Structure formats: C-alpha cells, structure tokens
Amino acid sequence: MPKVAVISLFAALSLGLTGCATHAADPGPAAPAGPAAFPVTVGGVAIPHRPDRIVSLSPSATETLYALGAGPQVVAVDSDSDYPPQAPRTALSGLSPSPEAIAARNPDLVVVSADTGGLAAALAKTGVPTVVMPDAKTLDDAYGEFVSLGIATGHRAEGENLARQAKEDIDRIVAATPKPAQPLSYYYELDQTYYSAKSSTFIGQILSRFGVSDIADGAGTGDYPQLSAEHILRADPGLIFLADTHCCGQNAGTVAARPGWSTLSAVKNGHVVALDDDIASRWSPRIVELVRAVSAAVSSAAPAHR
Template structure:
C-alpha cells in the first residue's frame, strides 16, 4: 500500500466486503432485471446502464465488485488495490486528470469528491460523474451500497449487500463477549499519533463494542474528528488496548510500539493488547468493513479475558 502520510490520510478518511458477501467476481456482470433507467442519484441522472465505469475511490471499487458490477469497471485509481482483478491504473483520485480519465472512454465515473471541478470537465465529454462522499455512519455506508447498485443496474444486489452487511455486523457485535470492565483504547492512524474520535465513522463502529476512546474530549471538529494526540496524552491516558492501523504503510507493530520511549509502561503493552490491523480495511467503508469488525471483535475478546 502506498504510504499515506498523516494529513493525506486524514483527507482520504474525511473525503473518502467480506468475501462471503461478494458474488463470483470472475463471472460477467449480469444486468439486474429489476433495474429501471433512467435513475437519479443526488443531482446526477444516469440514462442507461453504464457499460464502462472508472472508479476513483477504493471503497467504491470494492463495492462495485461486491455488487457484481466488476465486468463494467474498465479502470480504477492507483489506490484501488482490491479485489486483485480490478483494472489497476496510475489514475490519481487526489489530483484527477480529466484527460487521462476520458482516455478510458467511461460513461460513468465514480469518485469520493468533485475535486478541481472534475464533474464539469468530464461533462464536456458526455461522461456522468457520481460523487460518493465519505460515509460518516454505518447507515451512510449501507446507503452508498444501495446507490451504487441503482447506478450500475444492480439494484437488487445493492439492497441485498446492504442488508447482509448490516446483519453480519450486528451479529458479530452481539456475539462479542462484554469485558468485565469497560476497556479504553487508542486507535493509531500513523506514528505521529493521529487518531479518531467517536464522531467519526470508525469511532462509531468502535463505540458499538462499548469501548472508551481516549481521543474523545478533544475538539470533535478538529481535523474532522481526526485529532493529532501527543505521546504525553497517550501515556497519561494509559489505554487498555492499542489498535494499529499503520502496519502496512508504516511498519508499526507491537514491538515498535513497545520500543517507543515510555510506552513499555502502558497497560496495553504490558498485557500484550497491542493489535495490528489491515490499513486498508481500517480506512475504507466498503463491504469489507465486516472483516474489520470481526478483527476488532477478536481483539476485544482477547483483551477482555
């Protein structure tokens, strides 16, 4: 995974499935017989089922393939690394080049933000742009599954995906043993101590496990809910659990955390409750959020013993 340095990662999170949910991604996408076009999503009207889609959002890319629309996707941005068969390119989502995108002759472009007037530029070539903004809640994520299903001619699949993802997450959380006492946690986005508050998408997911977030109490509006904590703040809070969402990008591990000055005194370090996570799962709101929830469940169960 390309390194997402602190502020870039915050931007991606603020702007910006489980395998059992996905249809056979190698199979050709079949139009949903219940789909009706034209469809209007927000301010965008899509006249007919798109045959050539460019995705400039890793979350959208994963969702499109989970819906069975993978055969319609002709190009994805440089950060869209899942599923493996997605048509990976050097297209940038942060600095999109309308000319480079138009070179793939898309009839629909899906992106997380209308950066630098992208939609207006593409409109000149007759291409529709569907902006799927960052999901602030799980319900927002489910709604995006529905919208992408409607936009691509897979309405029934979108409804099924949203329903199944919601059910799977609810079941995992309900089955997670509750710790004997409330556990506090520190969620690390990178080694400069950017974290998440409970006002964020990830923070709300974590709150469902009954955990106490040491990043709360800071200004929730700071960096959109992604504050930069200090080492002193973390050490004073002495979290029971540390979640590392910077393992692939930054090589962080329980060992590197324990080697930080003073961090060997943390309860999480002493009790072996520093848990590495998959950076990509922890930074996207695709159907694979179920995989992240399962990983957190296993870690909470371990820490609660």
C-alpha cells in the same frame, strides 16, 4: 496511499470539501435493476443507460463495485484501488483527478469520493455522468452507498442484498461480543506520529458499539487529532489498534520499543492489535472483516479489566 495523504483526505472530507457531493443513502427514484430499468437517477445524477465502461477513482467504491458483481463493467480504477487484485489499476488519481486522462478511458460512468476541482462539471461537458460516493459518516451511510452503486450499475438487487447482509453480520458480531465489565479504553493509531480518530468518526462509531472509550476524544482539534506520546501514556489505553501496519511497518514490537510504552496496559497484556490498513481506512463491504477483528480484540482484552 501514503498514510499522511490518507489523514489529509479524511480531514478534508470531514470539513465538507466534497463539492457537489450528495449522500448515497438517498439515491433518488429508480426502477428495478436491469437493462430496461434505465435511465436512473442516483444522488441527483442521471445515468441514461446501464454503464459498461466504469471508471472508479475511489478505493471504497472499487471494492463495492466488485462485491456487487459489476467488476466486468469496470475499465479503469485509480492508483490507490488495490483491491480486489483483478481491478484494472492505473495511474489515475482520485486526489488530483485529470478530466482529460479520465475521458481518454471513454467511460460512460465515473465514480469518485469527492468532486475535486469541479470534475463532475468538466466530465458533464463530454456527456459522462459522475456519481459522488462521499466518505461514509456512519454505517448506515456505507450501507446506503452499496445500494446506490447497485442502482447506478444495474445491480440494484445485489446492492440491497449486500447492504442487508453486511448489516446483519455486523449486528450479529456486535451482539455476540461480551461488553467489558469494567471501563476499557483504546488508542487508534493512523500513523506513527500519533494521528488518531475520535469516536465521532466512521471508525470511532464502529468501535463505540463495543462499549469501549476513545482516548482521542477531547484531545486536539478536528475528528483526526494528532496526540502526544504524553497524552497516550497518561491515558494508559487497554487496547491499541494499529492502522499503520503495511504503510509504516508498525507492530506490537515497534510499539513496545517506543520510550515508556512498555508500561502501557495494552502492551503489557498483549492487546496491541495490528489491523489491515486498507480495510481500516475504507467503507467497503470489508468493514465486516474490520468489525470481526475489533470483536476478537475486545473479547480478548475485556477479561484483563474485570
């Protein structure tokens, strides 16, 4: 997905434009997984039987479905769902979904990140349930979505195990990472026009667990402000995280070549961290990989600030 589109989507979701989305952390009553367990209710949506033709219009949900073992039940995913490679990627859009195009896939369950344009109501007329997995605001939200998708697809035990394992792995990684002995700040880059993410965001909350401070806090409006080069240079972050490596070709070299940026502590000390764009912008089970990358970066940068 183009980085500007990602930022726009984040901003829209943070403003609550999720239609009739319900939080996945509260899936509602459900029986144990298995064919006989259905019907189940997830997020207020009744699913009459174990779905065998799932359409996912959310890259995060797509990754989670495959991690749960529900991949064989998935018949189509949106154009931005590029992981895992075997996912049946199509031209379907999660940003501007077409009920007709989705219905043509004959789904018995549709998973989306937002009920854009009244999609759920349109599909309900054809008898297709639509489960909304909204953007995770916290790690607990992400864990809850793993469980909810497990219930919705007949993989409840796998969903619970996935959530438990992710939480244990993340807690262990954070606990094993030495906290900076002196203040350590970071700049998190969403694109090369300096859009960033505050500590109130999902990614910001993850980074905050490592005892580092966000230079975007207090700057601009909203959770994803556009910073100025002057603000970044003035803040002199000890760490720079680049979430625009694949989309926009950014790396330590391009950052150092920006006017004045070679003087930044993060650049001088070699603490410009290239992240995988997709992992950094999704709340799938691969958040463990993101946490591991942040841990390595903080462990490396902290000694330079002692």
